[in-house]
Amino acid sequence: MTPSGDLGWTAPSASGPLAATVALPGSKSLTNRVLVLAALSVTPTLVTAPLRARDTTLMCGALRSLGVRIDDEGADWRVHPGRFSAGPVDCGLAGTVMRFVPPLAGFADGDSCFDGDPHARTRPMRTLLDGLRQAGLSISDDGTGGLPFTVHGNGSIGGGRVELDASASSQFVSALLLAGARFDKGLEIHHVGASLPSLPHIEMSLACLAEAGVEVDASQPNRWVVVPGAIDLPDTVIEPDLSNAAPFLAAALVCGGSVTVPHWPATTTQPGDLLRELFTHLGAEVRLAPDGLTVTGPGLAGLRPLVADLHEASELTPVIAAICALAPGRSRLSGVAHIRGHETDRLAALRTELAAAGSDVSETEDGLVIGPAPLHPAVFRAYADHRMAQAGAVLGLAVPGVVVDDIASTTKTLADFPGLWQSLLAQRETPAG
Incomplete structure (x- = not known):
């Protein structure tokens, strides 16, 4: 020792x-993307060989707080989608939780408060919160543009065109992409910043969406159009x-x-x-x-x-x-x-x-x-x-x-x-x- x-x-x-x-x-990035899509899916999903670490257990905890049933099956997780409910969300220090989960809270009826570790309150969030507001989601953050904030869900999100500068994090784009098919009008995302970091992570989100049957037009630079429709993620093995x-x-x-x-x-x-x-x-x-x-x-x-x-x-x-x-x-x-x-x-x-x-x-x-x-x-x-x-x-x-x-x-x-x-x-x- x-x-x-x-x-x-x-x-x-x-x-x-x-x-x-x-x-x-398993990959943290893939595990948390798959968990989000499984929660949004129309059928249950078995997630095989997921990462079990703080970021992924925080993601499971966040989804469970919003009413998603996740069962342990040995080392694997089976996610049973259903109607979302409002609840408190502990983000810890996990960027994927604080960014990927707020849209899901919009599908619930009621208020969901998001908070996390002390340093999580300093992490960039304003871009995503403003983007979600453009899509029709009501969010209160006392003007801080970060944690803690409250999502006021009413069961649906309108969607449409969203402009944002994702220069600080590609997770802002992925957060919208992952949930966009469930928005009433789908989603048209425009990145208007000078640069876009970690583009492979956006490609990862697009690949996961394709597995779930979601149609996304990514033919133009810095523009993604998510077609509204059902999300149906098959059983998935994590790399x-x-x-x-x-x-x-x-x-x-x-x-x-x-x-x-x-x-x-x-x-x-x-x-x-x-x-x-x-x-x-x-x-x-x-x-x-x-x-x-x-x-x-x-x-x-x-x-x-x-x-x-x-x-x-x-x-x-x-x-x-x-x-x-x-x-x-x-x-x-x-x-x-x-x-x-x-x-x-x-x-x-x-x-x-x-x-x-x-x-x-x-x-x-x-x-x-x-x-x-x-x-x-x-x-x-x-x-x-x-x-x-x-x-x-x-x-x-x-x-x-x-x-x-x-x-x-x-x-x-x-x-x-x-x-x-x-x-x-x-x-x-x-x-x-």
Whole structure:
């Protein structure tokens, strides 16, 4: 067991090249999209191999609070749709809950109050709330444009044309897309901002809608037309969470040797699939085969600096930044200004914590510049952010004495990150001879 003290969890350091296999649970992004569509569906849906972690249990709790019946069937969930009822919704710190669930509350008769963790009240919401008002939903937020707010449901939502600037989060678009077919007139969404982050997550929402028989015209840039009609989601198997694979595969780059994640899909809408390209640029050999994805890393001596626009997969930024802090040469990560509004201001947090460990790091308008520098032990603060905690674990592989202050934050998307991490590092290459 890795020791933990008053300051937190001491990240274990590498003790040799790896020869590891790590089976990861289901995708959080897919699980929560499927749960929402199952709640809106006309028939029950069996959700197989879902992620069971804080964000997804919060989603189940939110749906149950609105009258949706969700039964446990072993490790799976069976969702029984029905008439929505008003109720209080605890969003925790889950962006998908605070953004995907409010439209469903509009289908209930009565008031549903949404609130969450203290930091959830600072997360961007005004764009979505204004968009829902354009669609005909009545919402009270005391002018804050965020949590807490109350949805005044009357059983239906008119729909029609909605204009919004989703530059801060693609979840604003996905939230409207997922429920749009149930609006009386359907929905015509226009993104009017300069950029749209995490476009693969919108593609993921569109793919889920297609599985549920929903017709969406996405032929024009920044415009989506959802045809009104029934949602009928078939039984669904959830893919492994590819973004959660980032720290485990990163261990191969830092330690050397190889790490395999089984059941990596041959095709996917998950942004985490970009790890294959990113890790190749960082110096790894990446192989996708029927048995999964295998990353064979060069170890610290063979790491390469990285220049990359992470706009499409911004949730990978913390782990990628930790690797770059260990690499020779100067790395530049860009396209991620919007992650200032994630679980924490991730750019400021990464700059602060990497610098505390000795890294030569500076914050730019939309990213980070990281240069080589001697690193030393430090307390790596997670800011209640699971991706920050994962970055601290990766840094600790090469810097003995890194202590992550809140490793429990990883329960947001992984039930036992420390246990999986220990298991990973115990699977080492057998010395020759």
